[in-house]
Each structure stands twice: as structure tokens, then as C-alpha cells.
Amino acid sequence: MKEVAIIGYGQTKFGELWDKSFRDVIVESGAKAILDAGIEGNDIGAMYIGNMSGGLFVGQEHISSLIADYTGFTPIPCTRVEAACASGSLAVRSAYLAVASGAHEVVLAGGVEKMTDVADATSAIATAADQEWESFFGATFPSLYAMMAKRYMYEYGMTIEELSMWSVIAHDNASKNPYAQFPFKTTLEGVINASPVADPLTLMHCSPVSDGGSALILCDAEKATDYAHKDDIIYIKSSTQASDTIALHSRESMTTLKAAKVASEQAYKMANITPEKIDVAEVHDCFAVNGIILLEDLGFCKKGEGRIAVGQEEKIRIDYNNFVTVNPSGGLKAAGHALGATGIRQVGEIYWQLKQDKNCKDRQVNIENGYGITANVGGTGGTVCTHILSDKK
Amino acid sequence: MKEVAIIGYGQTKFGELWDKSFRDVIVESGAKAILDAGIEGNDIGAMYIGNMSGGLFVGQEHISSLIADYTGFTPIPCTRVEAACASGSLAVRSAYLAVASGAHEVVLAGGVEKMTDVADATSAIATAADQEWESFFGATFPSLYAMMAKRYMYEYGMTIEELSMWSVIAHDNASKNPYAQFPFKTTLEGVINASPVADPLTLMHCSPVSDGGSALILCDAEKATDYAHKDDIIYIKSSTQASDTIALHSRESMTTLKAAKVASEQAYKMANITPEKIDVAEVHDCFAVNGIILLEDLGFCKKGEGRIAVGQEEKIRIDYNNFVTVNPSGGLKAAGHALGATGIRQVGEIYWQLKQDKNCKDRQVNIENGYGITANVGGTGGTVCTHILSDKK
Numbered sequence: 118m119k120e121v122a123i124i125g126y127g128q129t130k131f132g133e134l135w136d137k138s139f140r141d142v143i144v145e146s147g148a149k150a151i152l153d154a155g156i157e158g159n160d161i162g163a164m165y166i167g168n169m170s171g172g173l174f175v176g177q178e179h180i181s182s183l184i185a186d187y188t189g190f191t192p193i194p195c196t197r198v199e200a201a202c203a204s205g206s207l208a209v210r211s212a213y214l215a216v217a218s219g220a221h222e223v224v225l226a227g228g229v230e231k232m233t234d235v236a237d238a239t240s241a242i243a244t245a246a247d248q249e250w251e252s253f254f255g256a257t258f259p260s261l262y263a264m265m266a267k268r269y270m271y272e273y274g275m276t277i278e279e280l281s282m283w284s285v286i287a288h289d290n291a292s293k294n295p296y297a298q299f300p301f302k303t304t305l306e307g308v309i310n311a312s313p314v315a316d317p318l319t320l321m322h323c324s325p326v327s328d329g330g331s332a333l334i335l336c337d338a339e340k341a342t343d344y345a346h347k348d349d350i351i352y353i354k355s356s357t358q359a360s361d362t363i364a365l366h367s368r369e370s371m372t373t374l375k376a377a378k379v380a381s382e383q384a385y386k387m388a389n390i391t392p393e394k395i396d397v398a399e400v401h402d403c404f405a406v407n408g409i410i411l412l413e414d415l416g417f418c419k420k421g422e423g424r425i426a427v428g429q430e431e432k433i434r435i436d437y438n439n440f441v442t443v444n445p446s447g448g449l450k451a452a453g454h455a456l457g458a459t460g461i462r463q464v465g466e467i468y469w470q471l472k473q474d475k476n477c478k479d480r481q482v483n484i485e486n487g488y489g490i491t492a493n494v495g496g497t498g499g500t501v502c503t504h505i506l507s508d509k510k
Numbered sequence: 511m512k513e514v515a516i517i518g519y520g521q522t523k524f525g526e527l528w529d530k531s532f533r534d535v536i537v538e539s540g541a542k543a544i545l546d547a548g549i550e551g552n553d554i555g556a557m558y559i560g561n562m563s564g565g566l567f568v569g570q571e572h573i574s575s576l577i578a579d580y581t582g583f584t585p586i587p588c589t590r591v592e593a594a595c596a597s598g599s600l601a602v603r604s605a606y607l608a609v610a611s612g613a614h615e616v617v618l619a620g621g622v623e624k625m626t627d628v629a630d631a632t633s634a635i636a637t638a639a640d641q642e643w644e645s646f647f648g649a650t651f652p653s654l655y656a657m658m659a660k661r662y663m664y665e666y667g668m669t670i671e672e673l674s675m676w677s678v679i680a681h682d683n684a685s686k687n688p689y690a691q692f693p694f695k696t697t698l699e700g701v702i703n704a705s706p707v708a709d710p711l712t713l714m715h716c717s718p719v720s721d722g723g724s725a726l727i728l729c730d731a732e733k734a735t736d737y738a739h740k741d742d743i744i745y746i747k748s749s750t751q752a753s754d755t756i757a758l759h760s761r762e763s764m765t766t767l768k769a770a771k772v773a774s775e776q777a778y779k780m781a782n783i784t785p786e787k788i789d790v791a792e793v794h795d796c797f798a799v800n801g802i803i804l805l806e807d808l809g810f811c812k813k814g815e816g817r818i819a820v821g822q823e824e825k826i827r828i829d830y831n832n833f834v835t836v837n838p839s840g841g842l843k844a845a846g847h848a849l850g851a852t853g854i855r856q857v858g859e860i861y862w863q864l865k866q867d868k869n870c871k872d873r874q875v876n877i878e879n880g881y882g883i884t885a886n887v888g889g890t891g892g893t894v895c896t897h898i899l900s901d902k903k
Contacts, residue, residue, distance in 0.1 A: 118612045138642070169572075172565045172634075177641040179562075179594035182892025185753035186760070192772040194751035195893070196600050197592045201572035207589050211604060218611035219511045241565075248570040249531070358587035360578035367579070379585045499575025500588070 118217040120338035120510065121353045124345035125154025126465035131329035131453025132298040133233050139175045140187045143229040146330035146458070147188050150225065154334040156344050158188070161334075162221035164195040165211040167204035167228035168457035171197075173241040175231050184227070201245030202403060203495030204228065205331070205460025206358070206502035212335045213356045222340055227332040228458035238326045242456070245496045247364035259323060261365050261497050262404035263315035268371040269406055270317065273421035277317055280424065281308035283405035284321050284450055291447025293480035298327055298453030322405040324448075329455030331462040338510060351468050354488070355387035355505040363499040374407075374498035377414040381492065381503050385416070388505040392416035394486045395441045395505075397470045399463035401494040402448045411492050415503075417441055442482040445470060460493035464504050467491055471508045484508070511610040513731035513903065514746045517738035518547025519858035524722035524846025525691040526626050532568045533580045536622040539723035539851070540581050543618065547727040549737050551581070554727075555614035557588040558604040560597035560621035561850035564590075566634040568624050577620070594638030595796060596888030597621065598724065598853025599751070599895035605728045606749045615733055620725035621851035631719045635849070638889045640757035652716060654758050654890050655797035656708035661764040662799055663710065666814035670710055673817065674701035676798035677714050677843055684840025686873035691720055691846030715798040717841075722848030724855040731903060744861050747881070748780035748898040756892040767800075769894035770807040770885055777883065778809070781898040785809035787879045788834045788898075790863045792856035794887040795841040804885050808896075810834055835875040838863060853886035857897050860884055864901045877901070 127149025129142055137145070143166070151158060166184055171177040181195040198207040205228035212226035232238045239259070243252040246261060269275050285305055291297035303321060311319035341350045359379035362368055369375065385391060392415060400415065402408030412423035446452045446466040449459060467489035469476050487508040494501050520542025522535055530538070536559070544551060559577055564570040574588040591600040598621035605619035625631045632652070636645040639654060662668050678698055684690035696714065704712035734743045752772035755761055762768065778784060785808060793808065795801030805816035839845045839859040842852060860882035862869050880901040887894050 140642075170565045172563045172637050173571075175641065176637050176645065178566075178592060179638040179756060179889050179892060181593045182753050182756040182889055183640065186755045186757070186892070191754050192752040192769055194603075194895075195593075195753050196604065196751070198604075199571060199590045199592060200574045200588075210587075211589065211591075211607075214604075214607050214611045214613055217613065218607045220607055220610065244565050244569050245572040247576065248568060249533075252569065358589070359585040360575055360588050361584050362579045363572060363575040364579070376585055496572050496575055499572060499579070502587075 119219055121213050121216045122336050122338040122341040123333055123351045123353065123468050124336045124341055124349060125150045125334035126468050127153050128296055128331035128462055128465060129329050130296050131327045131455050134328040139177060139231040140183060142231060142328060142330035143184050143227055144187050146332040147225060147227055150332035150334050154345055156334065158190060160223045160344065161190060161193060161225050162223055163193055163215055164225045164227065165208040166195065166197045167208035167460055168197055169199055169201055169204050169230060170241055170244065173244065175234055200500040201495035202456050203460055203493045203500040203502050204457040206493035209333060209461060209464050209504060210356045210358055210502055213353055216335050216337055222337045224335045225332055226335055226461060228461035229330040230455040230457040231328045232326045232455065233328050250364050259315040259318060262406060263318045265371050266317050266406040272372055273424060275424040277309055278305055280322065280405050281305050283402065283408050284308045287444060287448045287450040290445055290480060291451030293478065294447050294452055297447045297451055298325055299451045318404060324403045324450050324454035327453035327455040329453060329458045331458040331465055333461055333465055349472060351471050352507050352510050353504060354507045355384040357383040357387060358502040360500055361498050363496060365497045372410060374410060374414050374494065374501055376498055376501035377411055377492055380501045381415045384503045384505050390488055394488045395490050396484050396486055397445060397467060397482045397489040398441055398443045399446060399466050399491045400443060401492055402444065402450050403454060405450065407494065408448065415490065415492055445480045445482050460502065463491040463493055467506050471506055512612055514606050514609045515729050515731040515734040516726055516744045516746065516861050517729045517734055517742055518543045518727035519861050520546050521689055521724035521855055521858060522722050523689050524720045524848050527721040532570060532622065532624040533576060535624060535721060535723035536577050536620055537580050539725040540618060540620055543725035543727050547738055549616065549727065551583060553616045553737065554583060554586060554618050555616055556586055556608055557618045557620060558601040559588065559590045560601035560853055561590055562592055562594055562597050562623060563634055563637065566637065568627055593893040594888035595849050596853055596886045596893040596895050597850040599886035602726060602854060602857050602897060603749045603751055603895055606746055609728050609730055615730045616737065617728045618725055619728055619854060621854035622723040623848040623850040624721045625719045625848065626721050643757050652708040652711055655799060656711045658764050659710050659799040665765055666817060668817040670702055671698055673715065673798050674698050676795065676801050677701045680795065680837060680841045680843040683838050683873060684844030686871065687840050687845055690840045690844055691718055692844045711797060717796045717843050717847035720846035720848040722846060722851045724851040724858055726854055726858055742865060744864050745900050745903050746897060747900045748777040750776040750780060751895040753893055754891050756889060758890045765803060767803060767807050767887065767891035767894055769891055770804055773894045773896045774808045774885065777896045777898050783881055787881045788883050789877050789879055790838060790860060790875045790882040791834055791836045792839060792859050792884045793836060794885055795837065795843050796847060798843065800887065801841060808883065808885055838873045838875050853895065856884040856886055860899050864899055
């Protein structure tokens with residue numbers, strides 16, 4: 118397999134983008150990524166787009182053709198990939214394999230979701246759960262993750278304050294991110310006393326309904342300096358993906374994402390590092406409890422300790438020999454969660470952080486070892502995709 | 511890039527499968543493919559699934575996790591790909607790239623659609639057209655393809671009899687295919703006098719609404735004999751994909767699928783052959799006119815001559831130095847069109863034909879040069895994906 122690098126990233130602001138259509142959002146983020154990489158549109162050999170449900174949100178499937186059309190990149194191949202909220206990471210992984218195979222030298226991996234055009238986004242999102250055994254009986258994602266939070270409280274004695282600290286820090290981080298949907302700070306009381314959604318989760322434990330687009334430019338690592346300045350090249354050291362049962366009730370445990378453990382173990386092995394080497398992580402906190410569980414499943418702390426690891430410093434940091442800084446962007450909770458765009462945005466944030474890009478401004482984390490990881494989750498953990506990036510080849 | 515082979519194929523019957531759910535259909539076809547290849551489930555390293563709209567047809571997105579779950583193959587990675595009716599071929603191409611890259615040795619490429627569970631399949635299918643400029647104003651696929659047929663009649667003087675001959679032969683071929691949805695014969699009068707759908711198209715010029723699943727097993731060609739008998743190995747000589755504008759009105763021509771020309775020219779070049787070498791083709795005749803146009807765009811005959819090329823022999827055959835036999839399965843028209851499963855079924859038919867499998871029975875075509883091609887179309891040509899297979903490495 119060829120080595121693969123990232124040479125550019127762009128995104129729209131995440132939020133309620135009333136003045137932009139589905140196609141505007143993806144074109145804007147794609148154009149920004151191309152400008153950031155400093156390449157020509159003609160350099161791009163193929164595109165992979167993560168999108169969860171254009172069909173249910175905007176009445177548009179076949180978005181691969183739409184995007185090739187509106188970016189003006191016809192006749193290059195464009196493919197949509199979908200695994201619910203992990204769709205974006207799967208687009209990165211598909212692009213990675215297309216470059217690694219030698220089929221294409223430069224590939225755009227994009228993600229897009231326009232969720233605010235429908236009245237009932239929660240029902241559309243519920244199609245990511247098991248239709249016959251969960252959604253049909255009224256289960257929604259807030260209710261499924263609430264059960265996970267309840268169970269985590271039961272098994273490990275997590276308090277509502279420990280759970281809520283995640284959101285406090287997420288908003289603190291987002292306050293330094295100009296692309297974040299909710300760049301305001303909050304307090305423990307503000308989180309705990311917010312409107313209840315599904316006990317124990319309040320509105321402030323839940324990621325929002327978001328519009329947004331994001332795009333990365335991937336390139337054959339051997340050729341990367343032909344296209345980009347060496348300081349703008351970050352390497353993909355591993356791209357791994359695992360699956361689990363779609364229904365929460367079929368799992369061995371409700372407080373572990375087995376697919377996250379499998380994917381991240383493979384990722385560390387492929388990158389030939391241990392979790393201690395990670396400087397920065399972007400993890401999938403669609404609900405606060407999921408962020409805490411992922412800290413454990415990614416190997417940053419022991420089972421049951423994610424709840425107390427949060428907030429040891431000003432950001433979501435974990436003392437694990439060295440520090441790993443988690444979700445400097447504000448995460449899904451506060452930066453926003455435009456489903457198909459989220460996985461790309463996570464990788465984009467790590468790309469910026471590792472190359473210490475000017476876009477990071479006040480939220481730039483300390484880069485010591487030069488490694489970062491992302492963990493993007495579909496459903497309640499039916500799909501997990503992880504990427505390890507490094508500033509070293 | 512590694513060379514890639516196909517070592518097994520399985521499918522359900524296409525049709526109104528009232529007694530089978532979405533998950534039953536894909537599990538059945540996957541199990542048949544695995545049995546056909548003679549491998550173990552544990553041999554499979556990843557899965558790619560083509561599906562156009564689980565969200566709109568059965569309220570289920572995130573089918574990658576569902577399928578990994580119900581096949582019992584967790585935790586291997588499973589990815590859904592979508593490009594409307596070309597979704598199946600894109601699953602083949604994604605699996606091809608995953609094997610070619612060296613990431614996985616054996617990969618399952620599957621396709622599934624359950625269309626008969628909704629009252630208005632045509633509206634769901636219309637999301638494959640341009641939502642803002644076609645579907646929103648009431649355009650459906652029968653109406654869009656009817657315009658293409660009208661234009662083809664205007665430009666090349668095609669008669670309704672020439673158009674209808676496609677369907678007569680398609681049904682004749684399907685009568686020899688036990689998996690076909692409509693294995694009955696018909697006549698020119700039967701086609702022309704069927705219920706009008708969108709002038710000049712009658713019901714008998716249109717492919718049906720179908721349920722169905724199909725699955726292929728792809729394998730590193732160097733390792734294929736470790737898994738399968740040498741007589742059961744067929745090689746993928748090219749896998750190419752191209753895009754065009756999503757809206758029909760934006761095209762340079764309504765009677766050429768530019769993406770089919772681009773993809774097939776690349777395919778012949780990659781396989782290092784000319785169209786004359788093709789023994790058998792499966793082309794995307796969602797409407798009869800599209801089958802005729804593809805004969806031309808794949809290089810089997812000149813522009814405007816597809817209409818008279820049809821029916822020179824008992825099957826849809828083209829006299830082009832040698833004969834190419836087209837759609838021995840009965841094509842989408844008569845074998846059925848379970849959207850996401852169609853592209854896989856086309857490749858599966860060519861796999862069977864080239865290895866002269868017992869499943870071909872009375873519809874086995876004469877294999878002289880050992881090459882076959884598929885052309886799978888998304889929308890009105892916004893995506894086209896082609897595969898050339900050969901019985902020689």
C-alpha cells in the first residue's frame with residue numbers, strides 16, 4: 118500500500134445555515150479545501166462524500182453526481198458513502214484506500230449534511246438505529262444514549278456533575294473555535310438545569326442538529342511535495358474501521374463500544390504507537406456519555422475512569438503519563454454535528470492541530486510527539502472509524 | 511495495484527418478495543455467494559454494500575452495521591456506497607480498490623433494495639434526479655427517460671417498433687433465467703399496446719419495481735487459488751467510473767451518456783482491449799431507450815444505430831465483426847431492477863457467463879475471446895460505472 122498524506126482542509130461554519138442550500142454547503146467546503154491545499158481543481162482524480170441521509174433530510178439521493186456537477190469536476194468519479202454519523206470518516210477511509218491502491222494520486226474526501234430543512238430531524242436520525250427492533254418501537258438516539266448513561270452511572274457510580282463537566286469543557290473549547298455552532302461558555306448548573314431530554318440527559322448533554330460541510334485533500338505521500346509546502350503535509354498513519362451489532366440491546370456491554378476498541382487497537386498497531394504517544398484527539402461526543410466512554414475505549418484511561426479524567430485541566434485533558442488534549446474544537450457537543458460532515462471535521466481539526474495551523478489560534482494544543490487520533494461513531498456504536506495522523510512520515 | 515479476481519456469486523430472485531424483509535434479502539444473497547465461493551465467513555475481511563435508499567424505502571439507514579450484524583460478520587468493516595441505481599457497481603469498485611490496495615485479501619461486495627414496502631416507489635426513486643431543478647417540479651424517471659426516447663426518435667428516426675424490440679428480446683432472454691422477475695415472453699404488439707406511462711414509453715418499456723439482493727466475493731488474484739478452484743476464478747480487468755451533470759437539461763446531448771463513454775473508454779484502455787473483443791455485455795436498460803443508447807456509448811455500434819442493432823439474432827446481439835450478446839439475463843427490464851442490487855447482479859451474470867457456470871443453463875452465450883463488460887447507470891447518466899471481466903489473468 119502507498120503512504121497517504123493530507124495536504125488541505127476546509128469547512129463551513131456548523132450551525133443553522135438558513136441562507137445556504139445543501140449544494141452550497143458542500144461546494145463552499147470543497148472550494149476552501151482546494152484553496153487551502155493550493156492545488157487546481159483539475160488535480161483531483163476522484164471524490165468520496167460522507168452523507169447520512171440526503172434522502173430524508175433534503176429529498177436528494179445520488180449526491181455524488183450532484184456534487185461532481187456543482188463543483189464542476191465532471192467527469193471524475195464521485196462516490197457517496199454512508200454509515201450514519203460515521204459517514205464522514207468512511208469517506209476519508211475510502212479516499213485513503215483509493216490513493217493507497219494507486220488508482221488516484223489526489224482525492225477529495227468531503228462530508229455534508231443539511232439537517233435543519235426538516236421539522237423532525239430526530240426521526241430521520243433514528244433510521245441509524247435498528248428499524249425493526251429499536252426505531253419502530255419509538256427509540257430515538259437521545260433515549261438510547263440515555264440508557265447508556267444510566268448504565269454507566271450504575272456500573273461506575275458516575276455523578277451527574279461528572280457527566281456534565283464534559284459539556285462545560287466542550288463549550289469552553291468551542292468558545293475559541295470560530296467555526297463552532299455554539300461558541301459560548303456554560304457552567305455545571307447551566308448543563309444540569311437545562312431542559313430534560315431523556316433522563317439523565319439534558320439538552321446540554323446532547324449535540325445539536327446542524328448544517329455543515331467539510332472537505333480534506335488526500336494525496337500520495339510520495340508526491341505530496343509536488344502539490345503542497347512540506348509544512349502543510351500531515352501523514353495518515355492508520356485508517357481503521359470496525360462494526361458491531363446495530364441494536365444496543367444485542368451488545369455484550371452498554372458501556373463499551375467494542376467497535377471502538379477493535380478499530381483503535383488496529384489503528385495503534387498499524388501506526389506502531391501506543392495511546393501514550395497521542396497529543397490530541399477528536400472523539401465522537403454526540404452525547405456527553407459517549408465522549409467519556411471513548412476516552413476509555415481508545416486506551417487513554419481505565420474502564421470507569423473516563424468520568425473522572427475529564428476536566429483535570431482547562432480543556433478535556435487526560436493525565437496519562439503525558440497529557441492528551443481531547444476535542445479542542447469543542448467536539449460534536451459544542452462545535453456542532455452535521456452528521457456526514459463530522460468525521461471529516463474531526464480529521465481536519467487534527468490536521469490543523471498537528472501542523473499548528475493559524476486556524477487553531479487560541480485553541481492550539483501542545484504538540485510533543487506529533488500524533489493525533491480521531492474516533493467517529495455511527496449509531497450507538499454499530500460502526501466506528503478511527504484515523505491516526507502524524508506530522509512525521 | 512494488485513490484480514483482483516471474483517471467486518463467487520449469489521443472488522435472490524428479483525421480484526415482489528413479500529415474505530422476506532430487507533435484512534433477509536441481503537443475508538440470503540451473501541450466504542449464497544459465500545457458499546458459491548466455497549470459503550468460510552471468517553475469510554472475509556471487509557464488506558461493501560450498494561443500496562440506493564434504505565432510508566426512504568424501509569426507514570433504515572446505517573445498513574452497513576445492520577448487515578455486519580445479521581450476517582454475523584462483526585467486527586469487520588462494512589461500508590454502504592450509493593450513487594442511485596449505480597450503487598451496486600460502486601460497491602464492486604470500492605471492494606476492488608480495497609483488495610487492489612492490499613488492505614484486505616477477500617472482500618464481499620453486495621447490493622440490496624427492498625422497494626415494494628412503500629406505496630410510492632417512483633417518488634423515492636425521483637430523489638436520484640436533481641431535487642431542486644427536476645424532482646421538485648414533478649419530473650420522475652419515466653418522464654425523463656421518455657424525453658430521451660422522444661429526442662432519440664427525433665434525431666435518428668427510431669420507430670416505436672425498434673424501441674419495443676428491446677423489450678421483446680429482454681423478456682425472451684429472461685424466460686431462461688430462473689432468478690428473473692418476469693420470465694415470460696411477449697410480442698411487439700404486447701409492448702406497444704401496454705398501458706402508457708410517459709409517451710412514447712409504455713409499461714413494457716420500463717423496468718419494474720423490485721426487491722432483491724446480490725453478492726460477489728472478490729479476492730486478491732495472486733491468492734485466488736488458495737480459496738477457489740481455478741475454473742471458478744474470473745479476473746476484473748478494469749473498474750472505472752465517471753460522472754456527469756445530475757440534471758438532464760444540463761447535458762450537451764440527451765441521446766448520449768457522456769459518463770458511459772468516458773468510463774468505457776477508460777475501461778477498454780485499462781483492460782487493453784477494444785469493444786470487438788467483448789463476448790457478452792450486461793447494460794443498464796432501466797428504460798428500453800437507455801439500453802439502445804448504451805450499445806452505442808460502449809462502442810458496439812455507431813451513434814443512431816443501436817436501434818437497428820437490436821434483434822439481429824434471437825437475443826439482443828450486435829454484429830460488430832464478432833457478435834456481442836447483450837443482457838442474456840433479461841436485463842433490468844425483465845430480470846428486474848432492485849436498484850442497489852442491480853450493478854452486482856450485472857457483474858454476477860458476466861462472472862457466470864465467462865466461467866460457463868451451470869446457473870446459465872439455456873442462456874449460456876458463446877464465449878470466444880473471454881471478455882465481458884457491464885455498464886451500470888445512476889439517474890439519467892449522472893453516474894456510470896463499468897467493469898470488464900475476463901477468464902484470463
